[in-house]
Amino acid sequence: MTDDAVPFDDRGFAYGDGLFETVLVRDGQPLLWDAHLRRLARGAERLEIPLPDTQTLASLPGQAGAGLCVLKLLVTRGSGGRGYASPESPVPRLRWRFMPFMPQSTYWRDGVRVRLCRLRLGHQPLLAGIKHLNRLENVMARREWRDPDVAEGVLCDQHDRLVEATSMNLVWRRHGILETPDLAACGVEGTLLAALRERLSIHTRGVGIEALMEADAAWVINSVQGVWPLKQLDDADGTCLNRWPVHTAHRYLQQHAHPLLGYPHDVFDEA
Structure with a gap:
């Protein structure tokens, strides 16, 4: 049906x-x-x-x-x-x-502003990784903001460790190494993230927000929207915590991800 x-x-x-x-x-x-x-x-x-x-x-x-x-x-x-x-x-x-569907193509080129959510994800390893129907935590987190300039919310767990965005996975580059949060206790393992991990060395890290503060590039990704570079991270009150210049360095993940979705991967060259 x-x-x-x-x-x-x-x-x-x-x-x-x-x-x-x-x-x-x-x-x-x-x-x-x-x-x-x-x-x-x-x-x-x-x-x-x-x-x-x-x-x-x-x-x-x-x-x-x-x-x-x-x-x-x-x-x-x-x-x-x-x-x-x-x-x-x-x-x-x-x-x-x-x-x-029409993707947010300007986000590919210009990047997005994201914010930290107050809500903390609870641990349930039995449900971690899968896409079950009970997504009340994500619904409540998404209700935390109405600002149209904020594209996503970053979620941490009850120990303040990074997990995911409300509907996307997180990836960042720190000290030249690609990293992503540990999803063993909670969060959804996205299909685009899984595909990229078959092609790239992306290390799992159980870390807090300091990892994003130390990153020279960061992205939110999923198999529908593709790869959005982060240009600004705010706290839950709207105070800026970090900014990233969006430039050709951010093409790296798009070069590997976007062909899997039929999306362009040279958006910065076109800017």
């Missing part, structure tokens, strides 16, 4: 008992599709939800038609069970929707 009505007793609707993926589709071809399917399978294994048959999943992107769009795919445990107790033999429910 597409985005038909979900029954009142659907466990995804009631408890966030399910998974989702957000896939960039270009002319009917899904980008990083295998990575999305692998993450969906990991999540299904972790939550013990049977996946829809592979033939059904494989057929979805081809329904998009021409142009650039985003496929949002949701899998819930379905209906049944009593309260939090899940059914012994769940019948998963699959829903999807295609949405026209």
